[in-house]
Amino acid sequence: GIQVEQSPPDLILQEGANSTLRCNFSDSVNNLQWFHQNPWGQLINLFYIPSGTKQNGRLSATTVATERYSLLYISSSQTTDSGVYFCAVGGQGWGAQKLVFGQGTRLTINP
Amino acid sequence: ETGVTQTPRHLVMGMTNKKSLKCEQHLGHNAMYWYKQSAKKPLELMFVYSLEERVENNSVPSRFSPECPNSSHLFLHLHTLQPEDSALYLCASSQGGSDTQYFGPGTRLTVL
Numbered sequence: 001g002i003q004v005e006q007s008p009p010d011l012i013l014q015e016g017a018n019s020t021l022r023c024n025f026s027d028s029v030n031n032l033q034w035f036h037q038n039p040w041g042q043l044i045n046l047f048y049i050p051s052g053t054k055q056n057g058r059l060s061a062t063t064v065a066t067e068r069y070s071l072l073y074i075s076s077s078q079t080t081d082s083g084v085y086f087c088a089v090g091g092q093g094w095g096a097q098k099l100v101f102g103q104g105t106r107l108t109i110n111p
Numbered sequence: 112e113t114g115v116t117q118t119p120r121h122l123v124m125g126m127t128n129k130k131s132l133k134c135e136q137h138l139g140h141n142a143m144y145w146y147k148q149s150a151k152k153p154l155e156l157m158f159v160y161s162l163e164e165r166v167e168n169n170s171v172p173s174r175f176s177p178e179c180p181n182s183s184h185l186f187l188h189l190h191t192l193q194p195e196d197s198a199l200y201l202c203a204s205s206q207g208g209s210d211t212q213y214f215g216p217g218t219r220l221t222v223l
Contacts, residue, residue: 031210041216098156099144101153
């Protein structure tokens with residue numbers, strides 16, 4: 001099955017800093033999502049981005065499907081950005097529904 | 112209510128108990144999912160229902176039994192669980208296969 005690797009596993013930054021989170025995957029995908037998991041466990045959708053580039057406020061994401069990676073950019077970090085960021089991918093056909101999650105990047109933003 | 116809701120939010124049960132987790136989606140979606148998140152492990156897909164038919168059972172032990180009576184409701188029936196089944200159980204829904212999945216807040220289950 002598809003393998004998903006996220007890096008770095010942990011990231012500690014000061015408020016106001018920028019960050020880049022990476023997601024590598026091992027096969028062609030028809031589904032790729034970025035999530036933020038808050039301290040209470042809720043997974044919050046950030047982007048649905050199997051290819052291309054999207055932006056939403058201080059967050060943006062780019063997926064280069066041919067090279068099998070995706071990047072999540074967070075600019076001007078705030079303490080509320082802290083939490084675990086997950087990348088999840090789904091393969092071809094019915095496989096698009098079967099999201100495979102990476103291990104996550106734990107982001108800590110200090111005031 | 113909007114989005115995906117799950118009840119209960121917390122559940123403590125003994126190994127001999129039978130309990131059920133409930134998920135309801137208010138998004139008009141046609142696919143629903145159960146995921147398990149254990150400590151220090153990635154989220155794992157357990158079951159997929161599409162148009163109320165189970166299309167995926169990801170090698171889950173039979174002590175977990177899903178039920179999807181209609182496109183808005185999904186249940187996970189639990190019986191004779193083990194302590195290692197303690198985890199956060201998350202429900203999700205989507206419209207179609209290759210589309211955004213929206214998650215509920217989860218049920219945190221502790222098996223004593």
